[in-house]
Amino acid sequence: MKTIYHTSGPWTADIGNMDAWPNDKIQIMDSEQGIIAEVLCHTSCGTTEDNSRVIAAAPELLAALERVLNCPDLNLDELEPETLNARREAWTVIHKARGEG
Secondary structure (H helix, E strand, O other): OOOOOOOOOOEEEOOOOOOOOOEEEEEEOOOOOEEEEEEEEEOOOHHHHHHHHHHHHHHHHHHHHHHHOOOOOOOHHOOOOOOOOHHHHHHHHHHHHOOOO
């Protein structure tokens, strides 16, 4: 698996005051208050806030998903087909995040 070098989490979404629409933006910040990204509010600021929270959770979601899928107690022989499909989908998303697919 390719090693990725994204800024480590946790990240936060600085929602702040969204009164300046349509020029609003939400900053995604790392733990040292460095700006990772800015999400612009073009149509619905509620959607922009929700998108920002998902982006901010990305490093922790990736790490948690990898821990679950690499769990040594997981007996693949006893999993239902639906669970095996979900597991394959999860690996696909991990590879996407790592730039592998």
